[in-house]
Structure formats: structure tokens, C-alpha cells
Amino acid sequence: MSAVAVSTHRSPLRRLIGFNLLGAIVLGAVGYYVGWWVGHQITATSLDYIGDSNQNDIALFLAYFLATVGFLGGLGLLNYPFQRMLGHPASTGHEEEDTRGWTKYIGFATDHKVVGLQYLIGIGFFIFYAGINAMLIRFELLRPEPNVFPAGQYLTLVGLHGTMMMGMMTSGILGPFGSYFVPLMIGARRLAYPRLEALTFWLLMLAGTFLTSTVFYGGFPTGWTGYAPLNDQANMGMDSYVVFFALVGISMTLLAINMLATVITMRAPGLTWGRLPIFVWGVVSTSILNVLAAPVLVTTLLFVLLDRTAQTGYYLSSVGGSQYLYENLFWVFGHPEVYILALPGFALVLEIMPVFARKPLWGYRLAVAGLLGVTLLSFTVWQHHLFMSGLNASLRPFYMLSTELISIPTGFIFLCAMGTLWRGKIRFEVPMLFALAWVFNFFIGGLSGVFLSDVPSDVTTHGSFFSMAHFHYTIMGALVFMFFGAIYYWLPKMTGIQLNDVLAKIHFWVMFIAFNSTFFPLFAIGFLGQPRRVVTYPSNLQFLNDWVSVSAFVLGASMLVFVANLIWSLVFARIPAEANPWGSRSLEWQVPTPVPSYNFERIPVIDSDPYPYGVEPSPRVGGPALTPAGR
Amino acid sequence: MIFVLGPHLPPGHGSAQAAGQVTDNTVLTAIMTPIICLIVVYFVYALIAFRKRDGDEEDGSAIRGHARAQSLWVAGTSAVVIFLAGYGTWALLQTGSGGGQGPTPINVPKGPKLQVQVIAQQWQFTYRYPSYGGMETSQLVLPADRLIELHVTSLDAIHSFWAYGLGVKADAQLGTDNVVYVKTRGVKSFDIHCAELCGLWHGYMFDTGKVVDASAFTAWIGQQKKIFEPVAKYMPPFSTYYVPEPDRRAG
Numbered sequence: 105m106s107a108v109a110v111s112t113h114r115s116p117l118r119r120l121i122g123f124n125l126l127g128a129i130v131l132g133a134v135g136y137y138v139g140w141w142v143g144h145q146i147t148a149t150s151l152d153y154i155g156d157s158n159q160n161d162i163a164l165f166l167a168y169f170l171a172t173v174g175f176l177g178g179l180g181l182l183n184y185p186f187q188r189m190l191g192h193p194a195s196t197g198h199e200e201e202d203t204r205g206w207t208k209y210i211g212f213a214t215d216h217k218v219v220g221l222q223y224l225i226g227i228g229f230f231i232f233y234a235g236i237n238a239m240l241i242r243f244e245l246l247r248p249e250p251n252v253f254p255a256g257q258y259l260t261l262v263g264l265h266g267t268m269m270m271g272m273m274t275s276g277i278l279g280p281f282g283s284y285f286v287p288l289m290i291g292a293r294r295l296a297y298p299r300l301e302a303l304t305f306w307l308l309m310l311a312g313t314f315l316t317s318t319v320f321y322g323g324f325p326t327g328w329t330g331y332a333p334l335n336d337q338a339n340m341g342m343d344s345y346v347v348f349f350a351l352v353g354i355s356m357t358l359l360a361i362n363m364l365a366t367v368i369t370m371r372a373p374g375l376t377w378g379r380l381p382i383f384v385w386g387v388v389s390t391s392i393l394n395v396l397a398a399p400v401l402v403t404t405l406l407f408v409l410l411d412r413t414a415q416t417g418y419y420l421s422s423v424g425g426s427q428y429l430y431e432n433l434f435w436v437f438g439h440p441e442v443y444i445l446a447l448p449g450f451a452l453v454l455e456i457m458p459v460f461a462r463k464p465l466w467g468y469r470l471a472v473a474g475l476l477g478v479t480l481l482s483f484t485v486w487q488h489h490l491f492m493s494g495l496n497a498s499l500r501p502f503y504m505l506s507t508e509l510i511s512i513p514t515g516f517i518f519l520c521a522m523g524t525l526w527r528g529k530i531r532f533e534v535p536m537l538f539a540l541a542w543v544f545n546f547f548i549g550g551l552s553g554v555f556l557s558d559v560p561s562d563v564t565t566h567g568s569f570f571s572m573a574h575f576h577y578t579i580m581g582a583l584v585f586m587f588f589g590a591i592y593y594w595l596p597k598m599t600g601i602q603l604n605d606v607l608a609k610i611h612f613w614v615m616f617i618a619f620n621s622t623f624f625p626l627f628a629i630g631f632l633g634q635p636r637r638v639v640t641y642p643s644n645l646q647f648l649n650d651w652v653s654v655s656a657f658v659l660g661a662s663m664l665v666f667v668a669n670l671i672w673s674l675v676f677a678r679i680p681a682e683a684n685p686w687g688s689r690s691l692e693w694q695v696p697t698p699v700p701s702y703n704f705e706r707i708p709v710i711d712s713d714p715y716p717y718g719v720e721p722s723p724r725v726g727g728p729a730l731t732p733a734g735r
Numbered sequence: 736m737i738f739v740l741g742p743h744l745p746p747g748h749g750s751a752q753a754a755g756q757v758t759d760n761t762v763l764t765a766i767m768t769p770i771i772c773l774i775v776v777y778f779v780y781a782l783i784a785f786r787k788r789d790g791d792e793e794d795g796s797a798i799r800g801h802a803r804a805q806s807l808w809v810a811g812t813s814a815v816v817i818f819l820a821g822y823g824t825w826a827l828l829q830t831g832s833g834g835g836q837g838p839t840p841i842n843v844p845k846g847p848k849l850q851v852q853v854i855a856q857q858w859q860f861t862y863r864y865p866s867y868g869g870m871e872t873s874q875l876v877l878p879a880d881r882l883i884e885l886h887v888t889s890l891d892a893i894h895s896f897w898a899y900g901l902g903v904k905a906d907a908q909l910g911t912d913n914v915v916y917v918k919t920r921g922v923k924s925f926d927i928h929c930a931e932l933c934g935l936w937h938g939y940m941f942d943t944g945k946v947v948d949a950s951a952f953t954a955w956i957g958q959q960k961k962i963f964e965p966v967a968k969y970m971p972p973f974s975t976y977y978v979p980e981p982d983r984r985a986g
Contacts, residue, residue: 255935255936255937255938255939256935258938259932259934259935259937325932325934325935326932327932329932331892331893331931331932333891333892333893333909334892334893334932334933334934337891337892337934421908421909421910421911421978422909422910422978422979422980427893427908427909428908428911431893461785461795462787462793462794462795463794463795463796463797463798464797464798464799465799466798466799466800466801467799467800467801467805468799468800469800470800470805490906491834492834492835492895492904492905492906492930493835493837493906493908493913494835494836494837494838494887494905494906494908494911494912494913494914495837496837497836497837497839497840497841497842498841500827500834501820501823501824501827504820504823504824504827505820505824508816508819508820508823509816509820511812511815511816512809512812512813512816515808515812516808516809518774519804519805519808522774522777522778522781523798523800523801523804525778525781525782525785526781526785526798527785527795527796527798528785528795528796529785529786529787529788529791529793529794529795530781530782530785530786530787531787532786540778540782543778547771547774551767551770551771554763554767554819555760555763557823558759558763558819558823558826559823559826559827559832559834560755560756560759560823560826560827560832560833560834561756561759561760561763561823562834563746563752563756563832563833563834563902563903563904564745564746564756564760564899564902564904566904566930567895567897567904567930567931568930631744631745632745633745633746633897633899633926633928635897635928635929635930636930636932637932637937637938638928638937638938639938640938640939641938642926717794717795717797718794718795718796718797719794719797
């Protein structure tokens with residue numbers, strides 16, 4: 105299927121007017137100010153304390169809500185539903201998009217490849233921003249006493265860093281790589297709901313913008329967990345947190361529904377569940393978690409919103425509610441959230457290793473069982489975050505057991521990685537280096553988790569820098585490393601440009617060494633008694649903290665190497681990538697580069713598993729795998 | 736691991752509970768050590784032995800699994816996990832582990848106990864001694880070699896009372912009596928921190944507590960009672976927890 109070239113002779117001024125990013129920003133700003141104004145007109149006896157104070161949460165919530173509606177309307181997201189109501193025919197909007205050139209990347213797009221790249225750039229930007237916050241935190245901790253930021257600003261930095269990272273990275277793999285590659289890997293021409301996919305991306309960008317705006321409303325003091333009743337005490341900056349996570353939750357849910365619908369209904373003929381690439385299984389299991397966990401977050405935050413505006417007291421024990429309710433609801437979402445972050449990384453490692461070990465994935469069924477086992481068990485462990493809370497002392501042995509049980513399916517992933525290397529022909533290309541780093545980092549992260557799952561040990565480690573080191577090993581050491589691994593692996597297909605290999609290897613080694621130099625000493629700092637999220641600490645811990653800070657700065661510098669590589673390779677060098685530079689046998693590498701608008705001229709028929717390495721002749725390379733099915 | 740690293744693991748031997756945690760941490764470390772060695776040796780061997788040689792463009796062996804290896808792995812990891820959970824439960828039931836057990840504790844050590852209430856508020860801890868007229872002090876002093884029953888509660892946000900050297904951690908929650916037991920040992924000082932983010936000055940919510948011998952404790956408590964006496968009539972009566980008037984925008 106080829107795109108129809110349509111000439112669009114419009115003046116530059118005319119192009120600015122219409123449903124595009126500029127229109128979205130304008131309508132978003134209008135919506136914001138309308139909401140703010142309406143919020144200040146609302147009066148009621150129970151709300152009279154608001155008056156003309158600067159603490160008008162109702163006004164800010166309305167401002168965010170109407171800004172969201174205005175932005176999405178300005179972007180053109182509402183056009184299609186209205187057109188359909190008026191009797192227009194159904195369309196994916198693809199043909200029109202093909203005529204828009206580069207501007208399709210900054211607007212509402214229905215091509216999953218465009219949305220995938222939008223996700224990559226958008227999430228990359230916010231991760232970079234959250235990373236800068238981390239640098240500022242470590243700069244502050246160079247000295248035991250506050251030296252740059254007052255306590256309130258420091259807490260906002262901590263909250264911004266944690267919340268932005270946890271919120272944005274929920275879609276860090278599914279957004280860019282799931283959107284781009286799931287249809288290609290299952291032999292589909294598009295995602296099941298193209299417009300929904302675009303909506304999820306723009307909701308996430310709005311969420312990031314709103315969270316950033318917290319600095320204009322005084323920040324928030326709660327960290328990423330947003331515990332009550334501190335979240336009720338906090339000033340208006342807390343509203344930014346609430347709206348951010350609510351939008352993230354909605355985006356996560358819709359993204360997951362789209363992925364599940366696509367994989368369930370749009371697989372190519374012959375692509376049975378037993379032949380799905382393991383990355384797609386990772387997307388499926390993560391999506392199940394998203395669909396079940398994210399709505400809990402949205403609902404939880406709705407009650408926070410009501411507590412802060414309508415003066416209800418769901419989470420306030422002083423007026424009959426319970427802060428335990430918030431803690432439970434948050435972690436019912438929050439612990440699956442950890443696996444929402446981790447599972448795509450698991451799957452990516454197992455997707456990449458066969459390519460660079462030149463072997464089939466070892467223990468495919470065990471790997472699938474591992475992904476689904478983690479998915480199932482992750483809903484049974486949340487109260488290990490509350491071992492010290494005074495809640496359900498008699499249930500602690502159960503949560504200790506369930507938390508430790510999750511090591512078993514996680515161990516499946518390790519075993520499959522180990523087996524895949526056995527008698528392979530291992531090529532140490534950059535994506536493989538990141539996959540091997542995942543093994544190292546997640547191994548440390550997993551083992552340190554045993555201390556936190558064990559109640560007697562948790563007494564020392566809970567709420568300390570030890571737990572901070574643990575989750576950075578599992579999230580940054582696993583997910584973020586595989587985020588970069590996926591970029592180096594798939595970017596040649598996404599852009600048609602080869603990244604500079606020398607800069608990539610410098611990036612990897614500096615990042616790997618600096619990461620471990622940053623986070624490993626944090627285990628010791630935690631063991632020695634430093635609590636998390638403190639702006640001051642005992643002077644005898646300064647040397648270790650300084651070591652961590654300097655290492656963190658080097659870690660930050662490694663990101664600059666990555667950015668330099670992107671700019672050099674994509675803007676200046678522009679060396680065309682081979683269509684399949686890694687010699688992969690997966691379906692997504694068998695399509696041309698750049699990938700055609702509709703992916704496949706004919707839907708392929710799949711007649712083998714996704715990793716036919718060591719098999720001659722390979723059924724997936726130029727052979728029956730792409731046999732036209734005639735539809 | 737047991738003999739070299741074990742004695743140096745946190746949080747020390749300042750109480751029976753802390754010593755129990757040291758043992759627990761030692762057992763966990765000892766179990767992990769052979770697993771770490773096994774995995775590291777495997778990866779080092781695999782990455783060296785199975786690396787691609789120059790000029791070799793062939794694929795590796797098309798091995799798709801090994802039922803016995805998989806079964807062994809599942810059985811091995813399951814055994815380790817069951818042991819860890821079993822041991823952790825046993826250790827928890829021995830001393831209560833020093834963690835907060837809520838208002839209805841399940842591990843209640845036998846013997847006479849000295850009750851001390853820990854009241855957290857933004858941003859300090861205070862301590863009430865109900866068996867000494869409910870007096871409240873800003874300093875935590877405990878007698879050596881005594882079983883202490885700590886009742887941890889909060890007047891506002893969630894805090895966490897972390898007496899590092901005693902191996903005690905219990906969240907302080909408004910409207911909740913979070914009970915934790917600790918059997919002190921010899922005379923010592925210990926650090927106290929808030930381990931749950933509680934707002935602006937959370938980082939400054941730290942203190943130093945003392946374990947002193949019986950005669951010094953008696954002298955100290957007598958002195959504190961005299962200091963407390965003039966303000967006693969203004970204090971609310973001792974309760975397992977306190978619910979102040981709602982203050983919806985406190986900080």
C-alpha cells in the first residue's frame with residue numbers, strides 16, 4: 105500500500121492556524137485560565153476558608169482539567185469522534201498523515217511508528233529533566249548540612265525526581281518500543297486503536313508538564329508516595345502531583361488496553377501464542393498489570409482530590425478516615441508498578457540475548473511462565489512496604505512468604521538468560537552489553553530485596569538508603585539500562601541511521617561503572633543508619649556520601665555522551681544503517697528501512713518460533729515467514 | 736561470611752532484638768554467598784568460553800531447553816525461598832524482631848515490662864512514662880537489661896521511630912498505638928531518626944537516646960518528675976494515642 109501524495113500549498117501563517125501543537129497550547133492555556141477563574145467563583149459555607157487565598161485547590165484542579173480538555177481539543181483529538189457522529193466514514197487517518205512531513209511528529213498522529221518516536225523523544229526529555237533533579241539532590245548531599253537548597257526546595261527536588269521517574273518510566277518501554285514494534289513483531293499493520301495510542305502519549309506529556317508546574321505552586325513535600333495526611337497538609341503544589349499521577353494512570357490503562365487488544369486480535373496467521381516473541385509476552389504481562397493496577401491509582405487520587413477540595417476525610421483519621429487506607433491503596437498499585445517497570449526489561453533482555461548469542465531463546469515456556477508468574481504474584485506482596493506500619497502484625501509472615509516467592513518466577517528469567525548463553529557465539533555489541541549489565545544489576549537488586557522482604561532485617565533497612573539503593577538497582581539498573589539497550593538495538597530500524605559505536609561503548613562503560621559506584625555504597629550508607637529523603641546526615645557518613653555524589657555526576661556525564669552520540673549520528677554523520685545490522689531473525693527486522701507506512705505489503709504467515717538460530721535454512725529469513733497471506 | 740562479616744553487620748548488639756537482626760542478616764548473607772559465587776562463575780565462564788571468535792559467522796547450538804536443569808533450578812530456588820520465609824518467620828516469632836506490631840501485638844515477650852510512649856509530631860519525638868505519673872520528656876532514657884514496651888504514636892503526619900542501635904523501628908501513626916518490644920542490654924547511647932518522610936523538617940527529626948544502669952535511671956526519672964510536675968495539670972491524661980482537633984492545613 106503506498107501513500108497518495110497530496111499537494112498542500114498553504115502559507116506559513118495559514119499553517120499555524122488549525123488543529124496542531126500551537127493550537128493545542130493556545131486552547132490549553134485558555135482552558136487553564138477559564139478553570140482558574142471559575143474555581144475562584146465557587147463559594148460555599150464549608151469552603152469559605154479559601155476566599156482569595158493562594159490555596160485554592162479547586163481552582164487549580166479545574167485549571168488543570170480544562171487545560172487538558174483544551175489541549176486535546178486543540179490538537180484535533182476530538183475531531184474524529186465528532187466527524188463520526190456526523191456520519192463521516194471510518195478512517196485511520198494514515199493517508200492524511202503521510203502528507204504532513206516532519207510536522208506529524210509534533211502533532212496528533214495515528215501511525216504507531218510516529219507515536220513510538222514521539223514517546224521516545226517525550227519520555228527521554230522528562231527522564232533527562234528528572235535526572236537533572238537527581239544531580240541537584242546529590243549536589244546538596246555533598247555536605248552533611250544544607251548548603252544550596254532550603255529543606256522545602258530539597259523535598260520538592262526529591263519528589264520531582266522520584267515522581268517523574270516512576271510516572272514516566274511506566275511507559276518507558278511500552279510507549280516507544282511497544283508502540284513501534286509490537287505491530288511489526290506480530291505481523292500487523294497498525295495498533296488496534298491508533299487514536300487511543302496518540303491520546304496516551306499526549307496525556308503523558310501533559311502530565312509531565314503539570315508535574316513540572318508544581319514549582320510555581322510551592323512544590324510538594326511527600327516524595328513519590330504522596331502519603332496522607334501529609335498530602336492533605338501540603339500546599340497547592342500537591343495538586344500537580346495528584347493530577348500528574350492521575351493522568352499517568354489513565355494513560356497507562358489505555359496504552360495497556362490497546363496493546364492487549366492488538367496482540368489478542370491482530371496477530372498474523374500462524375503466529376500462535378507459543379510463537380510470540382518474548383518481548384511481546386513482556387508487553388502482554390505488563391499490560392495486564394497496567395490494566396489491573398493503574399485504575400486503583402486513579403481512584404486513590406480521586407479521593408485525595410476530594411479530601412483537598414470537598415473537605416472529605418477519606419484518608420484523615422482526625423476526621424474519621426484512615427491514612428492506612430491510602431497506604432494500602434497506594435501500594436496495591438505501587439508494588440505492581442515496580443513490576444510494570446521491571447517486566448519489560450526482563451523481556452527485552454531475553455529478546456536481545458538470542459540475537460547476540462546466535463541461539464534460540466533457551467526455555468521459552470519457562471520464560472513466559474516467569475513473566476506471568478511475576479504478574480500474578482505481584483498483586484500479593486504490597487504489605488511488605490508496611491511491615492513497620494503497625495498494620496496486621498499477624499499477616500507479616502504471609503507477606504514475607506509471598507514477597508520471597510516472587511523470586512522463583514524472577515529466577516526463571518535468569519535461568520533462561522544463562523541457558524541462552526550456553527554454547528552460543530556471543531557478540532559483545534552494545535545492546536548485548538546492556539543486556540549483560542541488566543543481569544549484573546538486577547542480580548544485586550534482587551538479592552538485596554531479600555533483606556527488605558525479611559521482617560527482622562527490614563527493621564534496619566526499611567526507609568533507609570539501603571532500600572533506596574535496592575530499588576535503584578532494580579529500576580535504573582534494570583529498566584533504564586534496558587531502555588538504552590533497546591535504543592541501541594532498535595534505533596537503526598526506527599531512524600534508518602547507525603549510531604556511533606565508539607561513543608556508544610564509551611556511554612555504556614562509563615554508565616555501568618558510575619552506576620555501580622553510585623548505588624553500591626548506598627547499601628552501606630543505609631546499613632549505617634541514614635534514612636532516605638533527608639537534607640542533613642551525620643558527619644561520619646560524609647565521605648561515603650561524597651563518593652556517591654561524585655559518582656552520580658559521572659553517571660550524569662555518561663548521559664551527555666549518549667546525547668552527543670545522538671546529535672552526532674542523527675544530525676551530522678547520518679550514516680545509513682543496514683536494514684538488519686544485527687542479523688536478527690525477528691519479524692520486525694525483515695521489513696524495509698524506513699518501515700513503510702502500513703508495515704507489510706501483504707500480511708506475513710508465520711511458520712516458526714521467533715528465534716530460529718542454528719537452524720538451516722532459517723525459516724524466517726526471506727523464506728516462508730513472509731509468505732503473502734493475501735489480505 | 737558467618738565468622739568474618741557476620742559480627743560487623745548492622746545494627747549491632749545493643750538489644751536482644753538488634754542482636755537477633757544481626758544473626759538474621761548473617762544468615763541471609765551466608766545463604767546468598769554460594770548463590771552469588773555460582774552465578775558469577777557461570778557468567779564469567781560462559782562469556783569467555785562462548786564468545787564469538789574472529790571470522791566465525793556461524794550460529795550457536797540450537798539448544799532450546801533442558802528439562803532436568805529447569806526442574807533442578809525450580810526445585811533449588813523454591814527450597815531456598817521456603818527456607819528463607821520459614822527462617823524469617825521463626826526469627827520474627829522469637830523476639831518480635833524490633834518492628835512495630837500495631838495495637839494488638841502477636842509476639843509478647845514474657846516478664847515485667849517498662850512502658851514508654853513515643854509521641855511523634857512535626858518535627859520531634861517526645862516520650863511519656865505512664866508508670867511514673869505519665870510524665871513527658873524530650874529525651875529518651877531507658878534502664879539497662881530491662882524489657883521495654885514502647886507505644887509509638889503520632890499527633891499529625893506519619894513518622895517512623897527508628898532507634899538504630901536498639902534495632903527498633905515502628906511507624907508513628909495518628910490514632911494508632913504501634914507497640915514494639917525491646918530488651919535492652921548494656922549501657923550505651925543510640926541514634927534516633929525519623930525514617931518516614933514527614934514534611935519540611937523531616938531531615939532534622941533526629942535525637943540521641945541513652946541506655947543507663949538502674950541507679951542512674953532512677954536518679955534521672957526522679958529529676959524529670961520534678962521538672963514535669965508544674966506542667967502536669969495542663970497535660971492531657973495518658974492515653975495509648977491522641978487525636979488532636981482537625982487541622983486541615985497545618986504546615
